[in-house]
Amino acid sequence: MDVLEQLAKTFFDWEAMGAVVPEMLTVGLPNTLILAVSSAFFGCVLGMILAVMGISRNPFPRWIARIYTDIFRGLPAILTILLIGLGLGPVYRILTGSTNPYPLGILALSLMAAAYIGEIFRSGIQSVEKGQLEASRALGFSYGSAMVLVVIPQGIRRVLPALVNQLISLIKDSSLIYMLGLLPSQREIFRVGNDSAANTGNLSPLIAAGLLYLCLTIPLTHLVNYMDKRMREGKAQKIEPDEAAAAIGKGA
Amino acid sequence: MSDFKSGSLSATNIHLAFGSNKVLRGIDLHVPQGTTASVIGPSGSGKSTLLRVMNRLIEPEQGDILLDGRSVLKDNPDELRRRIGMVFQQFNLFPHKTVLDNVALALIKIRKMPRDQARAKALEQLDLVGLKHKADARPGNLSGGQQQRVAIARALAMEPEVMFFDEATSALDPELVKGVLALMTDLSKGGMTMVVVTHEMGFSRNVSDTVTFMDAGVVVETGPPEELFSAPKTDRLKGFLSDVL
Numbered sequence: 342m343d344v345l346e347q348l349a350k351t352f353f354d355w356e357a358m359g360a361v362v363p364e365m366l367t368v369g370l371p372n373t374l375i376l377a378v379s380s381a382f383f384g385c386v387l388g389m390i391l392a393v394m395g396i397s398r399n400p401f402p403r404w405i406a407r408i409y410t411d412i413f414r415g416l417p418a419i420l421t422i423l424l425i426g427l428g429l430g431p432v433y434r435i436l437t438g439s440t441n442p443y444p445l446g447i448l449a450l451s452l453m454a455a456a457y458i459g460e461i462f463r464s465g466i467q468s469v470e471k472g473q474l475e476a477s478r479a480l481g482f483s484y485g486s487a488m489v490l491v492v493i494p495q496g497i498r499r500v501l502p503a504l505v506n507q508l509i510s511l512i513k514d515s516s517l518i519y520m521l522g523l524l525p526s527q528r529e530i531f532r533v534g535n536d537s538a539a540n541t542g543n544l545s546p547l548i549a550a551g552l553l554y555l556c557l558t559i560p561l562t563h564l565v566n567y568m569d570k571r572m573r574e575g576k577a578q579k580i581e582p583d584e585a586a587a588a589i590g591k592g593a
Numbered sequence: 594m595s596d597f598k599s600g601s602l603s604a605t606n607i608h609l610a611f612g613s614n615k616v617l618r619g620i621d622l623h624v625p626q627g628t629t630a631s632v633i634g635p636s637g638s639g640k641s642t643l644l645r646v647m648n649r650l651i652e653p654e655q656g657d658i659l660l661d662g663r664s665v666l667k668d669n670p671d672e673l674r675r676r677i678g679m680v681f682q683q684f685n686l687f688p689h690k691t692v693l694d695n696v697a698l699a700l701i702k703i704r705k706m707p708r709d710q711a712r713a714k715a716l717e718q719l720d721l722v723g724l725k726h727k728a729d730a731r732p733g734n735l736s737g738g739q740q741q742r743v744a745i746a747r748a749l750a751m752e753p754e755v756m757f758f759d760e761a762t763s764a765l766d767p768e769l770v771k772g773v774l775a776l777m778t779d780l781s782k783g784g785m786t787m788v789v790v791t792h793e794m795g796f797s798r799n800v801s802d803t804v805t806f807m808d809a810g811v812v813v814e815t816g817p818p819e820e821l822f823s824a825p826k827t828d829r830l831k832g833f834l835s836d837v838l
Contacts, residue, residue, distance in 0.1 A: 470683075470685075472681060472683050472685040473685060473687065475650060475681070475685065476679075476681060476685035476686075476687075476744075477687075478650055478671075478674065479648060479650060479674055479677075479678075479679040479681075479748075480674065480675070480698075480699040480703070480747070480748070480751060481671050481672070481674045481675030481699060481703050481751065482671070482699070482702070482703065483671050486702060490698065490702060491687055494689055495687075495688065495689050498689060
């Protein structure tokens with residue numbers, strides 16, 4: 342058997358791939374999406390709180406947001422997942438009677454995502470022109486209403502591409518949850534592929550997992566590029582001359 | 594454009610410093626009901642800061658602000674600002690909302706008007722500034738002059754007792770200035786109490802009831818426009834007028 346054949350058999354054994362695909366789609370895919378989407382959601386909620394704390398005029402919340410962000414952005418994902426997933430496991434079991442590792446996995450992913458998303462939101466909010474807050478306050482809005490109604494919506498819009506990038510990271514990082522020990526029905530894409538690779542002694546199921554991840558992430562990266570381009574160039578707009586001013590100008 | 598429920602506005606002995614930089618050093622400004630006061634002076638003289646102090650976007654360190662003869666320094670500043678409309682050099686329309694929603698937002702959220710009633714009133718205000726047909730456009734698709742007229746409509750919709758204009762035409766292309774000045778002239782003639790910080794000497798001279806010349810944080814001269822423009826008393830005002838006219 343020559344080398345090429347050996348490589349093809351190891352990585353592209355179509356039979357082994359085909360065997361794992363149904364389970365990957367029915368078990369792995371939904372679990373990966375549940376992990377990624379729910380931690381993106383909670384990460385956004387906590388991230389927004391961190392962002393608002395981070396731009397507060399009061400140094401105390403600013404300080405808390407800073408420390409939180411430094412810690413969760415600075416630790417390796419796998420360490421955070423293990424510490425939270427295994428460390429809080431017994432507490433969680435006492436409180437709820439459940440041994441499902443999912444909620445703690447989602448918690449760990451959300452806490453990490455929040456650190457990044459908080460920084461993304463903060464930079465977006467701070468990029469909104471000062472005049473927007475000033476004009477809102479001049480109309481009589483309180484600081485809070487002005488932020489919620491005028492400044493934050495504009496800030497979020499500007500960082501949508503960065504948020505989609507964060508979702509891509511979460512889709513990939515959700516694979517680390519396998520460290521917490523999952524029931525067969527709880528396995529995400531990577532774990533399904535990994536188990537199958539271990540059982541068959543062939544890496545093709547992992548290639549199948551990789552292809553499925555790319556099916557999720559590549560369209561999202563292109564969405565990011567599209568949004569970026571759209572924001573940079575804007576929609577084609579036609580600016581009309583100021584008719585009323587023109588009329589008055591002619592008279593004068 | 595008339596029947597505003599306008600009020601008088603007075604600022605007395607206003608002091609403000611940013612660190613060691615004394616921006617306002619004992620400013621007095623009295624604007625009787627229904628009159629237009631223009632404030633002129635070189636850049637950095639504190640004109641725009643004075644406007645922001647008078648609606649408490651910036652709190653004064655000393656001095657008093659009277660609206661309709663009553664001190665407003667102890668009022669909730671948000672409530673004070675609902676009574677004073679303000680128009681900015683850079684328009685500051687909300688780019689993520691339509692023109693109509695820009696005008697209706699404060700009516701709905703602050704005045705607590707039902708949505709359809711607020712939108713009807715907003716449409717009415719847009720009609721007054723000649724931009725009813727742009728109600729569904731985004732501010733980014735309007736010319737600068739149109740944006741500024743929307744900003745004026747947005748301020749007027751709140752039925753303010755006083756209107757502030759902070760160099761409202763300075764960011765406009767020359768051919769768009771006249772439309773905005775014409776609208777401001779209409780407001781002034783209609784009896785709105787106005788404080789207009791401006792570099793438009795024609796407006797200051799022809800439309801305003803009083804002119805105040807500020808330099809380096811103090812009022813150097815104040816009086817009727819014909820007096821200040823034809824017979825300036827101080828060398829500083831003479832120098833400024835010879836620079837800008």
